[in-house]
Amino acid sequence: MRAVIQRVTKATVEIDHLTVAEIGCGLLILIGFEEGDSAIDAEWLSGKIARLRVFNDNTGVMNLSVLDVNGEVLVVSQFTLHASTRKGNRPSYIRASRPETAIPLYQYFIERMETEMGRKPQTGKFGAHMKVSLLNDGPVTIIIDTRWKE
Numbered sequence: 205m206r207a208v209i210q211r212v213t214k215a216t217v218e219i220d221h222l223t224v225a226e227i228g229c230g231l232l233i234l235i236g237f238e239e240g241d242s243a244i245d246a247e248w249l250s251g252k253i254a255r256l257r258v259f260n261d262n263t264g265v266m267n268l269s270v271l272d273v274n275g276e277v278l279v280v281s282q283f284t285l286h287a288s289t290r291k292g293n294r295p296s297y298i299r300a301s302r303p304e305t306a307i308p309l310y311q312y313f314i315e316r317m318e319t320e321m322g323r324k325p326q327t328g329k330f331g332a333h334m335k336v337s338l339l340n341d342g343p344v345t346i347i348i349d350t351r352w353k354e
Contacts, residue, residue, distance in 0.1 A: 211344035218335040225326035230275035236285030245350040250316035277325035
């Protein structure tokens with residue numbers, strides 16, 4: 205399970221010219237699943253993200269989590285995070301989970317983020333063609349892969 209976490213001042217998801225999700229200050233989480241990912245990975249990752257200290261305290265040091273600043277969260281599925289570019293110029297997505305595996309993990313990750321945050325995160329729509337807009341604050345962008353947790 206791989207996540208790209210971006211600290212934002214605002215972010216939106218648009219599908220077919222309709223805004224389906226919108227947040228202010230918080231985290232935009234792009235998340236991709238690969239074969240072998242499990243509910244344990246979703247639990248670990250959701251906890252890690254909720255407590256990730258990437259917001260400035262009153263001295264300007266990144267010392268606060270999204271929980272500490274009462275920020276919002278927007279979760280967007282993105283299978284292309286597992287693209288392989290080793291051979292040729294066309295990315296291969298062979299490592300990305302099939303929808304029958306990824307959808308339940310995506311839903312479980314969202315549930316876990318809700319548990320961690322104490323409120324439901326905003327979401328995109330799994331498998332939809334989405335237009336994601338964001339105003340990255342910093343910029344701060346962190347990549348976390350559950351394969352690196354050990």
